[in-house]
Amino acid sequence: MSRLAFVGFLILLAVAVDTAAPALAGRSASPSPAATTYTLAIAADRRSAERNETITYTIWVNVSGGGSLQLVRVNFTLDPDLTLVAAALTLPSACGTSTSNATFAEWQCSFLRSGRSYRFTAPVVVDANATRGRSRVATAQAIELGAGTVTPRIARVAVWILIGVLELQVTALPSSAPLPGSQIYFNVNVTNIIRTVVDPADVQNLTAYNVRITIGISPLLDVGTTTPRLRTLPYLAPSESYSVNFTGIVNATIGDPISVNATLLYDDVANRSIGPKFTEWVDDVQAPPPLRSDLTSVLAVFSFAVVAIVAAIVIAPILGERSLTIDEVFLVHRSGVLIQHLRQGSTPDLRKDDDLVASMFVAIQDFVRDSFHTKATLDELSFAGRKAAVLRGRYLILAALVSRGNPRYLFPQMKAVERAMQRAHGAALVDWDGRVTSLDQAGPILQSFLAGGFRRMRGWRR
Missing domain, CATH: 2.60.40.1530 (ntegrin, alpha v. Chain A, domain 4)
Structure with missing residues (x-):
C-alpha cells in the first residue's frame, strides 16, 4: 500500500512540473544594478x-x-x-x-x-x-x-x-634744459612690453586692442598744424611698438614750465578697457649759458640788443595781463560737477537758471570731456562773441571768459589759481564727495583771480 502511495506521489509531482515548465521558461534572472x-x-x-x-x-x-x-x-x-x-x-x-x-x-x-x-x-x-x-x-x-x-x-x-602689457613714454631731445626760442624733438612711444618668446597660441591673449593715444602739448610750445593730438591703432602685438614724433619751438620766458603729456587707453582680449595710463615730460625754461671771456667784446657790442630783447620778453606778458578783462570764471571738478561760478562785481552764485551760464557750462564740459588726467594745459575756445581760456588740471578745470585781451596771458595766473586750490583743499580734491561746503576757500580764491590778485605785477610768484 505504501508503495502505491509513493508511486502516486511521483506521478502527481511529474504532472505539476510539466504544467509549470512553460511559465518558468518565460522568466529570466533580474539584472544587477549598474555601477555608480x-x-x-x-x-x-x-x-x-x-x-x-x-x-x-x-x-x-x-x-x-x-x-x-x-x-x-x-x-x-x-x-x-x-x-x-x-x-x-x-x-x-x-x-x-x-x-x-x-x-x-x-x-x-x-x-x-x-x-x-x-x-x-x-x-x-x-x-x-x-x-x-x-x-x-x-x-x-x-x-x-x-x-x-x-x-x-x-x-x-x-x-x-593681463596687467598693463603696454608701456607709455614721452622723451625729448636735447635732454638738457630748454632755452627761449630753442627747438626740441619729442617722441611719444607705446610699446608692448611682452618681449619674451610667446607661444603662438598665447599671442592673442598678450595683444592690446583698440589702442588710443591722446597727446597734450603746452601752449608755450609752437608746433606744426599737422602735429597729431590723437592716434588710434587696431592692435599692438607682443614686442611691437608705435611712436609719434614732432618738433616744438619754445615760445616762453625764462622760468616758464613747458610740457608734453600723453594718455593711453586700450582693450584686452576680453574687450575690457585698460587705463588710462598717463605720463608727462615737463621742464622749466632756462637762461642761456654765460658767454666765454674771449667774447667780451662781442657781448659789449650786442648788450643793448640783448637787454632790449629780454626787456620785451619780460614786459610783454605783464602788459598782456594788464590789458585783460575777465568777465566770468567757472571752477569745475574733474568729475564734471560745477564747484563755483563768479562774475565781475558779483558774489559767489551758481545762477543755474541763467541760459548763457548754463550753455557755457555745457560747452566747457564738452570741451574737456576727453581730457582724462591731462594736467597743466591751456586751450582756448570762442563762445557768444567772447573768448574763453580753459585750464585742464589734475583735479580741477578752470575756465575764464575774456571780453578784452589775449587769453594766452591768463596761463600763469590760472596755474597759480590751481596751485592755491591745491594748497587749500588738496586732500579734499583727490576724492571729493560733491559737497561744495568742503571747498570753502574756492570763492575767495576765484574772487582774488577776478580782481587781478594773481597777476605777476601784483606780486604773484612761480
Missing part, C-alpha cells in the same frame, strides 16, 4: 583678469549609475598670484570643508546620489603684485574613499593675468 560612477569638471567666469580683480571658479561633480557614492573627497588648488576667498565659498549641502588656506581647499561629501550634479563655487582674487602676462591655473581633484584602488578625477582651467 562620477565625472569632474571646472570652469572660470573669465579668460583674463587684472590685479585685484575677482575670478569665480565653478566645480561640478556629476554622479551617474544605479546607486550613490558613500564618501568623496574634493580639493581645489591654485597657482601663485591667486588667493582664495574662503569666506565666500559655496558648497553643496552634502559637503563640508575639511581644510582651507589662501591657495588650497578640501571638502568631504557623503551619499552623493546618482543622477545629480553637485556644484561648488570658489571666488579667487588676483594678487596686487601678480606677475603680468602669464597663465595661472586652478586645479580640481576628486577621489572616492573606501572603494579600494581608484583613480582620482582631475580637471584644470587656466586664466591669463
Whole structure:
C-alpha cells in the first residue's frame, strides 16, 4: 500500500512540473544594478583678469549609475598670484570643508546620489603684485574613499593675468634744459612690453586692442598744424611698438614750465578697457649759458640788443595781463560737477537758471570731456562773441571768459589759481564727495583771480 502511495506521489509531482515548465521558461534572472560612477569638471567666469580683480571658479561633480557614492573627497588648488576667498565659498549641502588656506581647499561629501550634479563655487582674487602676462591655473581633484584602488578625477582651467602689457613714454631731445626760442624733438612711444618668446597660441591673449593715444602739448610750445593730438591703432602685438614724433619751438620766458603729456587707453582680449595710463615730460625754461671771456667784446657790442630783447620778453606778458578783462570764471571738478561760478562785481552764485551760464557750462564740459588726467594745459575756445581760456588740471578745470585781451596771458595766473586750490583743499580734491561746503576757500580764491590778485605785477610768484 505504501508503495502505491509513493508511486502516486511521483506521478502527481511529474504532472505539476510539466504544467509549470512553460511559465518558468518565460522568466529570466533580474539584472544587477549598474555601477555608480562620477565625472569632474571646472570652469572660470573669465579668460583674463587684472590685479585685484575677482575670478569665480565653478566645480561640478556629476554622479551617474544605479546607486550613490558613500564618501568623496574634493580639493581645489591654485597657482601663485591667486588667493582664495574662503569666506565666500559655496558648497553643496552634502559637503563640508575639511581644510582651507589662501591657495588650497578640501571638502568631504557623503551619499552623493546618482543622477545629480553637485556644484561648488570658489571666488579667487588676483594678487596686487601678480606677475603680468602669464597663465595661472586652478586645479580640481576628486577621489572616492573606501572603494579600494581608484583613480582620482582631475580637471584644470587656466586664466591669463593681463596687467598693463603696454608701456607709455614721452622723451625729448636735447635732454638738457630748454632755452627761449630753442627747438626740441619729442617722441611719444607705446610699446608692448611682452618681449619674451610667446607661444603662438598665447599671442592673442598678450595683444592690446583698440589702442588710443591722446597727446597734450603746452601752449608755450609752437608746433606744426599737422602735429597729431590723437592716434588710434587696431592692435599692438607682443614686442611691437608705435611712436609719434614732432618738433616744438619754445615760445616762453625764462622760468616758464613747458610740457608734453600723453594718455593711453586700450582693450584686452576680453574687450575690457585698460587705463588710462598717463605720463608727462615737463621742464622749466632756462637762461642761456654765460658767454666765454674771449667774447667780451662781442657781448659789449650786442648788450643793448640783448637787454632790449629780454626787456620785451619780460614786459610783454605783464602788459598782456594788464590789458585783460575777465568777465566770468567757472571752477569745475574733474568729475564734471560745477564747484563755483563768479562774475565781475558779483558774489559767489551758481545762477543755474541763467541760459548763457548754463550753455557755457555745457560747452566747457564738452570741451574737456576727453581730457582724462591731462594736467597743466591751456586751450582756448570762442563762445557768444567772447573768448574763453580753459585750464585742464589734475583735479580741477578752470575756465575764464575774456571780453578784452589775449587769453594766452591768463596761463600763469590760472596755474597759480590751481596751485592755491591745491594748497587749500588738496586732500579734499583727490576724492571729493560733491559737497561744495568742503571747498570753502574756492570763492575767495576765484574772487582774488577776478580782481587781478594773481597777476605777476601784483606780486604773484612761480
